[in-house]
Amino acid sequence: MRLAYALLLCVALRGQTADHACAACHSTIVQAYAKTPMALSSGKVLSPAHQAQPAFVDNLTGTHFSVKRLGPKLLLEFSKPDQFSGTRALEWFIGSGRVGRSYLFRLDAKFFQSPLSFYSAPGRWQLSPGFDKAPRLDLTRAVEPACLQCHASNITATSMDAGVSCERCHGPGAEHIKLMSTQTRRALTSNGIVNPRKLPAEERDGVCAQCHLTGAARVARYRADGATYSPGKKLADFSAAFVWDAPASSAPLGVTSHFEKLSASSCKLPQGESLTCTTCHNPHAAASSATYNQRCQSCHVSKPCLTAPAGDCVSCHMPKGAARGVDHSSYTDHSIPRRPRPAGPAALERLRAFWPGEPSARDFGLAYAIVNRIESAKRLLSESLNASDVAAMAQLAQVHDREGREAEARPLYEAVLRLDPRNASAATNLAVIRIKAGDAVGAIELWRAALAVNPALTGARMNLAMALYAQGDRPAAMIEIQAALRYDPDQPSAARLLKQLQQK
Numbered sequence: 489m490r491l492a493y494a495l496l497l498c499v500a501l502r503g504q505t506a507d508h509a510c511a512a513c514h515s516t517i518v519q520a521y522a523k524t525p526m527a528l529s530s531g532k533v534l535s536p537a538h539q540a541q542p543a544f545v546d547n548l549t550g551t552h553f554s555v556k557r558l559g560p561k562l563l564l565e566f567s568k569p570d571q572f573s574g575t576r577a578l579e580w581f582i583g584s585g586r587v588g589r590s591y592l593f594r595l596d597a598k599f600f601q602s603p604l605s606f607y608s609a610p611g612r613w614q615l616s617p618g619f620d621k622a623p624r625l626d627l628t629r630a631v632e633p634a635c636l637q638c639h640a641s642n643i644t645a646t647s648m649d650a651g652v653s654c655e656r657c658h659g660p661g662a663e664h665i666k667l668m669s670t671q672t673r674r675a676l677t678s679n680g681i682v683n684p685r686k687l688p689a690e691e692r693d694g695v696c697a698q699c700h701l702t703g704a705a706r707v708a709r710y711r712a713d714g715a716t717y718s719p720g721k722k723l724a725d726f727s728a729a730f731v732w733d734a735p736a737s738s739a740p741l742g743v744t745s746h747f748e749k750l751s752a753s754s755c756k757l758p759q760g761e762s763l764t765c766t767t768c769h770n771p772h773a774a775a776s777s778a779t780y781n782q783r784c785q786s787c788h789v790s791k792p793c794l795t796a797p798a799g800d801c802v803s804c805h806m807p808k809g810a811a812r813g814v815d816h817s818s819y820t821d822h823s824i825p826r827r828p829r830p831a832g833p834a835a836l837e838r839l840r841a842f843w844p845g846e847p848s849a850r851d852f853g854l855a856y857a858i859v860n861r862i863e864s865a866k867r868l869l870s871e872s873l874n875a876s877d878v879a880a881m882a883q884l885a886q887v888h889d890r891e892g893r894e895a896e897a898r899p900l901y902e903a904v905l906r907l908d909p910r911n912a913s914a915a916t917n918l919a920v921i922r923i924k925a926g927d928a929v930g931a932i933e934l935w936r937a938a939l940a941v942n943p944a945l946t947g948a949r950m951n952l953a954m955a956l957y958a959q960g961d962r963p964a965a966m967i968e969i970q971a972a973l974r975y976d977p978d979q980p981s982a983a984r985l986l987k988q989l990q991q992k
């Protein structure tokens with residue numbers, strides 16, 4: 489029960505990263521890094537590397553699709569015979585293509601996730617992860633800010649850079665460049681840049697964990713000062729990660745489970761802090777399997793392998809498997825097992841914090857809401873209520889709302905909207921409470937506010953249309969239904985309703 493992301497990005501797309509600022513002095517690293525999947529992890533759709541696909545029918549939703557190349561552009565065409573047809577220009581990709589790529593399109597300057605992704609192993613377009621359960625064609629998913637936080641850089645309300653930039657791991661570089669460009673740098677006590685290697689272990693690991701640790705739930709911590717994470721700081725001060733309270737070695741592989749898995753490996757337990765991601769990975773360049781095996785052997789000298797002391801260590805001890813929920817994927821088991829281990833149960837009852845230090849009841853409460861353990865969420869969030877904590881109040885309001893306690897939900901939604909007027913999910917939910925209480929004017933105002941933030945909220949748009957019609961404003965109602973169908977064409981009931989109103 490994730491809170492719906494209300495934020496929609498309206499951004500300038502920059503095709504290149506900001507890394508060229510570092511190239512003047514670190515050209516070898518810049519050139520090597522530019523070829524890595526991290527550097528290529530998102531960007532503008534420009535190159536012919538993005539493949540087209542002739543017409544095909546998706547059996548689940550019954551939609552006819554094709555993906556066409558139009559010069560440097562990529563065009564998604566969709567239709568259902570006798571119902572609707574349309575196109576969307578895919579402008580931004582997410583994913584380097586090792587496993588596959590997801591795409592974003594823009595409608596009225598807002599970004600949405602493409603229902604189709606390109607999967608590299610079969611070499612074809614299919615429904616995107618998360619869209620493959622929906623019975624209808626869904627074109628209304630606003631891009632989650634989290635996708636871009638992990639796959640792009642320098643994200644502001646109006647722009648973003650392609651891929652993971654140097655600064656995502658090294659922090660802001662402007663001060664460093666200024667210092668290094670002056671003549672007197674020998675006398676400096678600080679070079680103005682973060683080198684993760686020189687950080688204490690927790691801060692060092694946080695640099696990679698900001699994108700490589702999701703756990704069962706990850707929660708942005710409440711911070712009165714509104715500060716955000718940057719390399720060198722303690723990640724746990726900004727986000728709390730929770731894992732199921734069970735041996736991580738038996739948890740299923742996930743796209744971002746490398747930290748959990750490594751923490752459970754027999755190498756990590758005795759080795760402690762000195763074994764980390766960069767023991768095996770060079771963050772600036774891809775490694776060969778020979779390099780990985782050499783890393784294993786650098787530790788396993790005195791007690792070598794019983795079975796194949798000179799073999800390909802990784803092929804036996806770091807087996808690959810598909811990640812849960814992602815078709816055609818292949819990820820490496822970082823728990824480094826003696827023998828390949830079958831995955832245990834996916835979900836249990838109790839969560840525990842991944843990092844040392846006890847997170848607050850509030851953080852646990854939000855995490856339990858994410859994993860759908862509603863009783864625990866309700867108890868912890870009620871206990872720890874803080875009248876300036878938007879995320880916690882919005883989540884608790886939803887818990888009350890879903891269980892029918894509108895009297896409890898209402899003041900919480902109102903408090904959320906006072907602090908965060910652009911919170912579209914609080915607005916749409918409060919609108920429903922208002923209309924039930926007979927306050928049509930108040931409800932209409934909230935639906936309009938929510939749609940100004942995210943115009944693709946079909947449910948809100950249809951409710952608004954109904955309320956306008958009930959007030960006797962048939963033309964306004966029809967305009968809203970037409971708008972709903974423009975964003976969300978696969979809505980047979982909206983299409984029917986529109987026909988009925990047109991006949992009246």
Ligand code: HEC
Binds near residue numbers: 513655679681
């Ligand atoms: C004008 C030249 C110049 C530019 C531009 C420059 N650097 Fe450096 N950088 C240096 C020099 C010289 C050193 C070595 C400094 C030292 O040893 O204290 C260095 C060291 C570093 C280090 C290691 C620091 C340490 O304490 O070990 C990192 C990391 C780094 N640079 C990252 C960057 C990044 C990222 C950029 C782009 C945002 C960048 N540099 C741009 C000159 C430059």
Ligand code: HEC
Binds near residue numbers: 584
């Ligand atoms: C917590 C950080 C994080 C978030 C949030 C996230 N990703 Fe990823 N994603 C990753 C990492 C790390 C990988 C690489 C996994 C690997 O290679 O093991 C990845 C891999 C991918 C890939 C496959 C790339 C390849 O290797 O070919 C795609 C596509 C992708 N993500 C799309 C998305 C989309 C779309 C979203 C938002 C709905 C998203 N990701 C959210 C971190 C994240």
Ligand code: HEC
Binds near residue numbers: 517519521655658683
């Ligand atoms: C994914 C994270 C990440 C990214 C992105 C990244 N670095 Fe690094 N960088 C590191 C880590 C970690 C180290 C320390 C390596 C170690 O432990 O030996 C490092 C070390 C360095 C150093 C110190 C010298 C060295 O080779 O150890 C320089 C200089 C540097 N990086 C420059 C850059 C530049 C320039 C970019 C962008 C082109 C960049 N880095 C991108 C993680 C990153």
Ligand code: HEC
Binds near residue numbers: 637639684769
């Ligand atoms: C800003 C987010 C971010 C940070 C910080 C980050 N990564 Fe990544 N990393 C990603 C994403 C996204 C991918 C997937 C790239 C893709 O295939 O699209 C990835 C992929 C990788 C891969 C797989 C590359 C391959 O060959 O498939 C390795 C290894 C990796 N990261 C190591 C690290 C290490 C080590 C650090 C810390 C020094 C780190 N990453 C920090 C986002 C990040």
Ligand code: HEC
Binds near residue numbers: 756758767781787788
């Ligand atoms: C930083 C040192 C270090 C590195 C690097 C390392 N290991 Fe280990 N590993 C250990 C330690 C310490 C143990 C505990 C057992 C021991 O003392 O030999 C261990 C245990 C193991 C075990 C026994 C697991 C069990 O359940 O009994 C295997 C298998 C193993 N490592 C394989 C590897 C492989 C394969 C690699 C490379 C991908 C690797 N290790 C890299 C330090 C390391």
Ligand code: HEC
Binds near residue numbers: 819
């Ligand atoms: C003991 C060595 C070792 C350590 C430590 C290690 N990795 Fe890996 N990692 C590997 C190997 C081997 C692969 C597979 C590489 C390949 O297939 O080319 C891999 C692959 C990956 C990939 C690519 C996707 C996948 O699952 O195959 C990512 C992302 C990654 N590692 C991230 C991390 C992060 C983050 C850390 C730190 C928490 C880490 N690794 C620590 C050895 C290691």
Ligand code: HEC
Binds near residue numbers: 784796805827
């Ligand atoms: C052909 C598959 C295979 C390859 C290749 C392989 N191993 Fe193993 N390894 C095994 C198996 C199976 C065991 C467990 C034997 C047992 O339980 O009796 C094992 C056991 C181990 C152990 C535990 C030793 C102990 O005393 O408990 C370590 C450490 C280890 N391997 C490291 C490595 C390293 C390092 C490499 C690369 C040089 C490597 N392995 C290559 C299959 C392999």
